[in-house]
Amino acid sequence: MAMLKKKFFLFFKTRRQLKLWKWFSQQSLTVKLVGAVSIIVCLTVGFGTFLLMNISQQRIAETSITTALYHAQLIKSKLIEILLDETAQPEDIDRFLKTGYDKQNFDVQEINAFNEDGLITFSSSPEQLGRQATVLSGQTNRVTQDNAFTEFVGQGIKERLHIIQPIKINATCPWCRDETGNRINGIELFIPLSSIYQRFVSNNILFICLGVILIFFIALLIQWLVHRIVKRPLNKLMQVMERAEQGELDVRTSIREDPQLRRLAKSFNTMIHGIQMAQNRISRQHRHELAQSNRLASIGQFVSNISHEIKNPLAAISSAFHALRNELKSTGNEAVYEEVKTQIEKIERTVNNLLRYARQSPPHWESCRLLEVIHSALHLAGHRLKRQGIRVQVMSSASVPIVEADQGMLEQVFLNLFLNSADAMLHGGLLTISIDQREYFDQPNRAKQIVRVEVEDTGEGIREDDLAKIFEAFYSTKRKGTGLGLSVVKGIIEAHHGTIEVKSLPDKGTKIILSFQKFMKAENLVTV
Template sequence: MRILELLKNMTLRSRIVIPMIALSVLPATGIAIFTIVNMQTSMRSAAIEREVVDTSMRTRKLEEFLKAVETDLRFLSKGRLLNDLAEARRTGQHERVGLLRRQVEQELILFSQGKRSFYQLRYIDTDGLEVVRLDVEEGRAKVVPVSRLQNKSGRYYVQESLQLSPDQLYTSPMDLNMEGGRVEVPFRPVLRFGLPLFGESGERTGCLILNLNATNIFELIEPLRVGTEAFFVDATGNYLGYVGPEEDKRERYSLGSERGLADNFSTTESSRILGPGIQDLYLETPDAVISVETVSVATDDSANQWRLIVAHSIDEFGAPIRRLTIYLSVIIALVLALVAWIGVLVTNNLARPVAELRDAMSRIAANRGAIKRVASPGPANEIDGLSREFQMMAERLEQTQDRLQGLQSELADAGKSASMGQLSSGLLQDLSDPLVAIKNKIQATEPGETAGTIALIRSLLADVERMEEVLQLFSHQTQAPRPEVISLASIVKSVVALVGAEVRHRGLQIEVDADAGVPPIKGDFTQLRQLLINLILNAADAQPESEHIIIKITAMMSDDHVEPVAVGAMVKVIDDGQGIATESLIKIWEPFYTTKQDRVGLGLAICRRIVEEHGGRIEVSSQISHGTTVTVSFPIASTEADPSA
């Protein structure tokens, strides 16, 4: 309901645009969000699956390597020279033992060349004594002299290997290599393979022991992607080694560190990692996505299995998803913007004819200018029908206005004729009366009446002055103005010089207050002078209470409060006479209206006509017993405007 109330207070365009955009953008936004979320979920699932498969492939690679080592060891156990050496030692053929030992050493050297994961390769007899031993460093084999050969009968892996049946293979747990009964420093984790040896008659002749360098085994899973690291743990959860970019972790998670899964994972997570059936297992922590695979070190020994734990950094893991999300978001934002733009275009297309109708109706209501034609919005529809109906109404209204204007013009012409008739009638009456009086007075004058003659002449003079006034006032109705650029101050100065004596004769004082910087105006000097003469004489005709006539000339300023400029000139004629009653103020502009018995009542009517012909305004304000103020204002002189036009 609140939304409907808000829409009611909006413009028609807004009431169309907002729902249109909402109906187009909101569904598109919903689809976009669904697409992004679904895409993120799909990409995340695909990424996890890819990492799990990648871990599985690394595990298979490692297991294949161990199987290859087993194959190599079995191949060596079948060698003729090795079996001849074992037989010569068993039968006491001491003269052959030395030669066969050297031949076996050369054979083992050739076999070990380039095998970086080999660390030691030994033939040990049934008493646990080393008969032949090669130490291999970075794929380079070196024979250990007989004097440095050791007794390994107490080592568990020798004992286990010597108890095996034919074709059985022993794989030891990973531990630290020992030399001379002590752990080798620096620590060297090794994985040992043991294979029993038997003579031609089936008697046990010893065993073949191969030590693998665990560090080189771990490196088989490289290279790892950026943000990825791997850990090896045994079946009990102890760390065996680390593969990754951080060197400090190599020692921290090495076999000698005695660290376990419990140091980094919860009990539940540790149980899942070490439990059976962990193929394609993955875990999520706050910092990483972890995939786990089982490495079968010995196919016939489930207890001797490792766990390969590959941790993928959340930041690197989610980087492709974030990039795609940003890419999709930009595309969707552009699509939404396009949809909104199309919505606005469609809305404008719908709202434009309605706005044109409203504008046309406003123009008609305000009676401004001609009625313009309303453009059709296109194919026939409801708005098109409304436009046609409105156009028909507008045309009929225009015809009515034309007829009304014709009637008004005829009425105005009739009014002018009536006014001229009224004016002519008044002039005839006002001129005939004093002429008849003059005629009668002259005829009644007798010779010798000197005093009476003087009085008669004065009376005749007054009648003549009355006729002169009427003729002067009437002359302004027929004379065409002659505009020129003049100043109000010069006109006032001329008028004061002309009527000053008469005003002073009536006991009044004229005060002129002219501001500096009053702009010039454009007008007929004679008409404007007559205008001010009429106004000043009207002020002088005020009741006897009047003592002063003030003429104030000022500039008329613009309404700009920051930097007003002069836009015209203004003159005020102020008297302190009795004033004019409110009901009389309404009638003072009517022709022949006057409150003086010896006046014709044309003064202010003609004054108003003169002011309007000059593009000015005249206003009268008055209060009983406080005098009257007549304000006349004219626009500033301009070469582009003609007051007489």
């Protein structure tokens, strides 16, 4: 039961300590700092006060004992004088023991003179006569330099200092022996220590009061120093941070009180300056992009109108030209026919690119055999590729997926890429198209599959400075290019939730990597 009760109180004591620590950890930095330093100061001052109190008590006790021994020696000497006086009477000894010493400077509760048998023969308290005195002759560890014996008797405030002074005088003195013939062998004194205890208490109260006052003033000093060195600079920094949080990025602060806080303020100023510069750059970029967006929107509207105006007459010209096909062939102008046909198809592609760029219509989703889309685009570009002596190599994995996409848009993507490769290989080369299926993890334990198409040529390549701009509308590295092909391609790929990546080295060739993440199922196809 006692053990259970002990554990119960220990549990609640631990919980109180945890609550106190939790409360302290939630306080401000100033409270924590002042509290921690105050606790250290209290412990230091308390320990110092405790040491001073012990030292003071020891000094008071030593001084009191020395004074008591001194007065005891005086009483002994005076008593010996009385004993050696031939005219002295026993009443003189009693009178001296009762009133013959300096009571104002020396407080003695009781003085007894005892004989060789230890019996008290003279005493300042008559009731002690005939009693046995406490002889300490065997306790040599309590002997003083003048052969006096000392001990403390009693407890607490009733404690007394017991002193025994031996007396050795010539046996011929008239009063050295009592009625029984025994010599007076010594005197014993009982000195109350209540006055010493009062001095102890007074000194302890004094030291405690001084310690409390010292702790109070030190706590005030610590609080003032913390407020001046830490809290005031931090409040200043917090005010500036709040202004910066509200959007005033031109604010700055300076702290001189502490080197570390000075570095903190400097770092804050550097951070705010960096944020301000970044915001200015973003703002300029935003204004630039907004202006470009407005300009491109205007161009898109203009292009859409112009394309419609061109497309209708172009359709009529194409129909009329096809009607003249047999007549031109019969007159031996088949080469002229093919050239005109090529130029008309080129104008149609340019107009279609312009319309696609201007409209940016969403895809019409359907199931598409990716390999068939690629072959269809190769068929459309086949005449030009064959004329320039470009070899085509198509490689695919054993299982090629059927993607979910807009077949017409994908065909336009691959046709633009093939024609760009043809523009880069005017004197022949190799066009490689590879298709494969890969798996990656977009989240832990969650696999996703992508279809990856690589279109690689051995043409003249693209300079590194131009790589970052090739997807911008109306930007082209070719003299006669419109700058819309890759821009339209990128827009279509992004509309299909895919990605496009370009790798190129000047004079070595270009590789364009397309990735589609959305597909339906796989179908075994034959490698071409």
